Amino acid sequence: MTALALFIDAGVHLFLAPGYQDTQPGTVSQGTLFLLEAAAAVVAGIWVLARGSRAAYALALAVALSAFAAVVLYALVDIPAIGPIPAMYDPVWFFSKTLSAVAEGAGSLLALAGLVRAGRRGRPDAGSSFPAKRRRP
Template sequence: MTLRILTAAALFIDAGVHIHLAPGYQAASPGGIGQGNLFLLESAVAVLAGLWVLLRGSRAAYAAAFVVALSAFICVVAYRYVDIPAIGPFPAMYEPVWYFEKSLSAVAEGAGAILAAVGFARAGRRSASTAQS
């Protein structure tokens, strides 16, 4: 249960940071998809994955949490160090600085990915041992 709580907490921290930052980032692109709307979408997915892990703790829930956390971590690091241009309707989100909220989300996303991977492995072992009984 502790692993489920920690994994969900990491995803909830990630979501909270993105919800907090979304309005400021959307102001740069009020009429388009915008980074703020992408932040809100990522927040919703992180909350759903966190709730699924918290309530079920299944391999599928941990797999979803892993994908959500790792993809968010990869994005924040990539957009910190690589100037990726706008792709279709998606804005360029290069931001070559670290600040508290961005660092907090990156740490939560990285920790969430690691915790979800551990949970996925442990849930697999648990279901395999249950099947053998």
């Protein structure tokens, strides 16, 4: 499910990127940032599917949560350009933006759950409420 949320996020960003390719001198276009987000989401999603490790879920959490935070922040706050990052204030919640935000939020929660679950798989008797029996030397 984490990978699916990341793939939805990537698909929306790939779909929207061509419409945001206008650049100001000395800045990175919002479309380029969308393409980078899509690439990161695809890589994280594939890694989660292939390995399901703590590191894979940690990357998935970082990608999904950073994208979710960015879309919410730039919808609520008119942040000016920061270095090469353009001003991206957009208070309108159209369908594609809402879909990506829901996928990013769900992906964040699912990645966090996967991270916790993957951590428990790595420890002996992680599901038990009793401490593991120690063998005497």
